[in-house]
Amino acid sequence: MNENLTQIFNLLTQWYENNKRDLPFRRTKDPYKILVSEIMSHQTQITTLVPYYERFIQRYPSAEALAESSLDEVLSYWEGLGYYNRAKNLQNCAKTVAASGFPRSYEEILKLPGVGPYTAGAISSICFGEKKASVDGNTLRVLTRVLALDLDIAKEKTKKVIASRIEENMTEDPGTLNQAILDLASAVCLPKNPKCSLCPVRDQCLSFNKGLTEVIPVKSKKQKKVIENNEALIIEKDGRLLFKKRQDESLLNKTYGFPVLKRDLEDGKAVKDLAKDLNLSLPVYLGSCKHQFSHIQWVTDVYLSKANDNSKLDGFVSEASVVPTAFKRMIEVYKKSPHK
Ligand code: SF4
CATH class of the missing domain: 1.10.340.30 (Hypothetical protein; domain 2)
Incomplete structure (x- = not known):
């Protein structure tokens, strides 16, 4: 009391x-x-x-x-x-x-x-x-x-x-x-x-x-939404999509997903460089999607590359137990695209 x-x-x-x-x-x-x-x-x-x-x-x-x-x-x-x-x-x-x-x-x-x-x-x-x-x-x-x-x-x-x-x-x-x-x-x-x-x-x-009436109540400002423009590369081998466990990523760490790279000034350059490093086919643009995390929004251009027997696919798997929604949205883009 x-x-x-x-x-x-x-x-x-x-x-x-x-x-x-x-x-x-x-x-x-x-x-x-x-x-x-x-x-x-x-x-x-x-x-x-x-x-x-x-x-x-x-x-x-x-x-x-x-x-x-x-x-x-x-x-x-x-x-x-x-x-x-x-x-x-x-x-x-x-x-x-x-x-x-x-x-x-x-x-x-x-x-x-x-x-x-x-x-x-x-x-x-x-x-x-x-x-x-x-x-x-x-x-x-x-x-x-x-x-x-x-x-x-x-x-x-x-x-x-x-x-x-x-x-x-x-x-x-x-x-x-x-x-x-x-x-x-x-x-x-x-x-x-x-x-x-x-x-x-x-x-x-x-x-x-x-003399505190002008400073109380204290109200924190809402965090500004941050937009991250990304490129994601979906890799397909023998008709199956490949996932990789994310390591030391700020978002969705340790979950399975596709490589997501910050978009370069030149559209598609980030994924083209990656596809070249992994010995994949030239990436094809499928479409874009958005996903809102608590304070960051991903706006992602989704690309598809096909892998062959000489591709470097260390760590990639064709079965992922749980796929986070951010990546499911990319799969939706893939499914809807006529270019897959
Ligand atoms: S309760 Fe509000 S209106 Fe009343 S004295 Fe305090 S600050 Fe002023």
Whole structure:
């Protein structure tokens, strides 16, 4: 228990009672309706979603009504909100709920289709009073500021740390606290130029007191995508493709694949040189493919050379137990090419 945080949460709850946004889903504790509002709020501004929410609830006032509808009709009520997978997941949730009732604990709510920790935390705290946090980017901003934590809010681990800090100091009414934090984030503790002079927890806020409100939260920039332009050489012998185990490669080390070389300024030169060294036929261009690794994209021109009995094929094998997807994409190019 952190006394400072307990005091902050009490002040936030009091502030919320007088300053909360009047939203239609704040007037209910029906878990189905809270679920609809929470799923709609992902990727959508609260003010935008209100008319959609009202129309949706009017047409589908219960999980049973939503479960029985055709997906096409559900999607028509979602039109304009985007991210249509959310609507499909919501209807799947409704089917589960219609069949077995609404789950009443955080852990069970988390099992509903498309429901993550944020939504499960919101529903379980608002509707069932469970002492669970619902942590999104807004919550992370407020909490790292009041506690002056220089944790990277882009990291999943930070979400867990903040959720634990909230849950350890949770007030008697967890749903109200979760909503109070969100309202403070949207009206006062803004990402840029927070309105600290209007903030109910200014005296307790460590970032304010230490002059850190412009440097917290810390958010690492996403790594830029790096594109590597490559040439790959597929070697065929007697109608079979040859693979070689990659050694000391930065990507896919120790897996079986084809030789992949950085593209030379002159197209095809890298593989032509290799084919010459291995005593293979002149490489024929088959096509190109892309493969995305976590931070590098391979854009690969795929070539084919045929081997003969005098080719130097040390280490090449015609059977590979597991072929990584990056190489499977090259095999697709090979299969589709009329030049093979
Ligand atoms: S004092 Fe400023 S930085 Fe701290 S919580 Fe309030 S608005 Fe955010």
